[in-house]
Amino acid sequence: MFFLTGEYSHQLDAKNRIRVPFKLKKELGDNYYFAKGTDGCIFIFPEEIAKEQFAKIEEVKMSDAEKRRGIRAFTKSFVLAEEDNQGRVVLPANLREFAKIKKDVVFCGVGNRAELWAKEVYDEYFADDDSNYNEYFDSLGI
Structure with a gap:
């Protein structure tokens, strides 16, 4: 089980x-993947979770054109993170452009995955967050 949590500011x-x-x-392990995510972020999957996502895709009927398109959109953006000797990863141009990342970024843990956001997009997305915690807790049943 993965337990990715927290918020971390960094720069490219x-x-x-x-x-x-x-x-x-530490939670992601040695092999992890970047992929286009939702709401303008990049998902970062541990290898085990990435394999689970692909296993779900294998169950989809290939006769459904819309689902085929969705599968292609999701899988074509998957990139194995390849760290250099200092633990840095080059973020591919297509993912940087998708997430509007220029320099300042925010990582956040989201349970079984992490997310990478352009700081400006992240700040805008979560601008009203502090006033909504009761609603969030209710909707999550916690």
Whole structure:
């Protein structure tokens, strides 16, 4: 079971490299994947969770054109993170563009995955967050 939590601010360096925060990296393990996510973020999946996602896809009927398109959209963005000797990963251009990442980023843990956001997008998305906690807890049943 994975338990990715927390919020971490970082920056891309001049070569578009990023270092995953230690606490997240510890949970993600040695092999993890970047993929286009929802709401303008990049998902970061531990290998085990990535395999579970692909197993779900294998159960989809290939005769459904809309689902085929969704599968292609999801899977074509998956990239194995390849760290250099200093633990940095080059963030591919297509993912940077998708997430509108220029320099400042925020990592956040979301249970079985992490997310990577452009700081500006993250701040806008969560602008009213503090006033909504009661609603969030109710909707989550906690």
